[in-house]
Amino acid sequence: MNLATITAGAYHGSGFVTVSCAQANGTAILIYRGTLLLGQGILSAGSVVVAVPALAKGDIIQASVTERGNAAGVPVVVTDSANPPTGWQIPVTVQVTRQNGVIETLTASQYEAEFGVAPAKSYDPRLKTSVVGPDPETIQQVASTPILFSLLIEMQVGQTVVTVSNVVGQTGNVLVRWANTETFGNTLSRTYTATATVTVDVKGDSDTAYVSKTVNIVIFNPPAPPSPTISDIIAMSYSRSTGTDILRGIINSKKACQCKLEPFTSVWKDMEFHAFDCQDVGFNPVPAGTYTLYGRVAGDTNSANWRTLTIVKP
Numbered sequence: 001m002n003l004a005t006i007t008a009g010a011y012h013g014s015g016f017v018t019v020s021c022a023q024a025n026g027t028a029i030l031i032y033r034g035t036l037l038l039g040q041g042i043l044s045a046g047s048v049v050v051a052v053p054a055l056a057k058g059d060i061i062q063a064s065v066t067e068r069g070n071a072a073g074v075p076v077v078v079t080d081s082a083n084p085p086t087g088w089q090i091p092v093t094v095q096v097t098r099q100n101g102v103i104e105t106l107t108a109s110q111y112e113a114e115f116g117v118a119p120a121k122s123y124d125p126r127l128k129t130s131v132v133g134p135d136p137e138t139i140q141q142v143a144s145t146p147i148l149f150s151l152l153i154e155m156q157v158g159q160t161v162v163t164v165s166n167v168v169g170q171t172g173n174v175l176v177r178w179a180n181t182e183t184f185g186n187t188l189s190r191t192y193t194a195t196a197t198v199t200v201d202v203k204g205d206s207d208t209a210y211v212s213k214t215v216n217i218v219i220f221n222p223p224a225p226p227s228p229t230i231s232d233i234i235a236m237s238y239s240r241s242t243g244t245d246i247l248r249g250i251i252n253s254k255k256a257c258q259c260k261l262e263p264f265t266s267v268w269k270d271m272e273f274h275a276f277d278c279q280d281v282g283f284n285p286v287p288a289g290t291y292t293l294y295g296r297v298a299g300d301t302n303s304a305n306w307r308t309l310t311i312v313k314p
Contacts, residue, residue, distance in 0.1 A: 003173050003186055004029050004063035005073035009049075011082045012057040017050050019043075019063045023071070030064045034165060035152060037068075060166050068163065069188030074174055075167050094119045147211045149202045155220045162198065162215065163189040170204030177201040177210070184210075192217045228297035228305055233257065234277065236295045236307040245285035247313065249293050252277050256298045261291050261311075270298065288313050 008018035017039070019029050027043040031050050038061065041050040055061070059078040065071035094111045096104050112118045147169040154161040165188070167174045175184035178200060192198070196217045203210035234252040249259035254277045258268040261283045271279040295307040 002065075003071050003073040004065050005173075006031075006061065006063050006076045007047075009052075010055065010061060010076045010078050012055060012078060012080045014055045014078075014082070015052060017052055017055075017061065017063070018047065019050060019073075020047050021063070021065065021071070021073075022046055023065055028066050030066070030068065031061055032064060032068050033059055033061050035068070035154065035163070062165070064188075067189075071186050072174065072188045074170075074172075075165065077168075090121050091119050147202060147204070147207070147209075149211070149213070151200060151213055151215055153215065155218070157220055157222065159191050159193050160217050160219055161189060161191050162200070162217070164200060164202055167202060170202070170207055172204040172206035175203055175205050193219065195219055228255065228300040228302070230305045230307070232297050232305070233295055233307050236293070236309055238293055238309060238311055239280075240313065245287065247283045247286045247291075247293075247311065248280050249283070249295060250278070250280045251295050251307075253279065253297070258296055258298050260294050261286070262294065264291055268296070286313055 002022045004019050004021040004023075006017055007020050009016050017031055019031070019041075021027070021029060021043055023043055023046075025044050028040055029043055029048050029050060030040045031038045031052055038052040039050045041048040050063075052061075055078045057078055057080045060075050061078065062075040063073050090108050093105050093107055096106055096111070098104060106114070108119050147167070149164055149168075150166040152161075152163040152165050154163070164174070164176050173186065174188065175186060176188055177184045178187075178190050178198065180199070180201070184201070184203065184205075194217075197214065198217055199212050199214045201210045201212045232253055232255050236252075237250045239248045239250060240246065247261065249261065249271070251257045251259070251271060256273075257271045257279055259271060259281050260266060260268045264283055264286055269281045269283075271281040273279045289312075291311045291313065293309040293311055295309075296305060300306070
């Protein structure tokens with residue numbers, strides 16, 4: 001499958017992540033931590049190095065193609081160093097029995113300096129961190145653990161986005177099924193525009209069993225704002241500077257308003273706030289004559305709510 005797979009750089013303090021993907025040259029590769037875009041790059045010859053903010057141990061990052069969740073590879077847990085943990089460690093100190101029977105404690109460096117070799121390593125399986133990544137040894141290690149994943153729910157006006165994230169314990173690349181009538185695929189996000197009860201199935205492409213989570217989708221649709229009324233405009237007036245051709249319409253209202261000055265113009269002009277409930281707009285150059293100043297709440301097409309004022313300009 002042509003998935004975006006993180007192959008290097010997922011360690012503490014790293015500022016670059018290498019991604020391999022069998023997609024066309026010029027394809028955008030994106031690196032995410034949850035819903036946060038860390039960086040992106042352009043694929044060339046099946047690989048790309050993407051600059052990211054310094055990674056921290058324990059971060060879970062994932063590569064996607066063109067958009068979050070599309071052809072996404074296995075999520076990777078950022079390790080504390082560039083060297084994968086193996087469980088083997090050099091002891092901090094070594095006890096040495098001298099010929100006279102005295103027991104002396106040496107550091108590892110002191111031991112190597114005196115005897116010319118490093119002290120023997122010991123193995124502790126608890127030190128081998130379960131990192132979900134493309135390394136075959138690591139994948140084999142986590143294959144015996146249960147498959148776990150999270151569902152991120154992002155509510156927007158008129159739609160809700162569900163994203164599968166933080167997948168661990170699967171064997172191979174992550175596969176998702178959004179309904180039991182569908183086949184498994186590599187799309188990790190889906191957008192819903194209507195309420196629904198959704199069961200999401202997740203497994204690895206080498207797994208025969210899958211795990212499921214059910215979520216109730218709610219769509220956020222805020223109530224429409226109340227319709228404007230004539231009482232929304234507290235007062236309307238005008239001002240004219242002596243010796244100029246500028247007329248300014250003035251409205252006291254807490255809602256954004258518009259004015260037009262007929263017959264000078266039939267086009268409604270947006271007003272500018274100068275205080276919490278005071279706003280104005282200028283018309284220029286206005287020749288001498290008689291005019292009608294109209295004021296309304298922005299976009300209100302009900303003329304019964306409009307204010308009018310007759311102006312005579314000498």
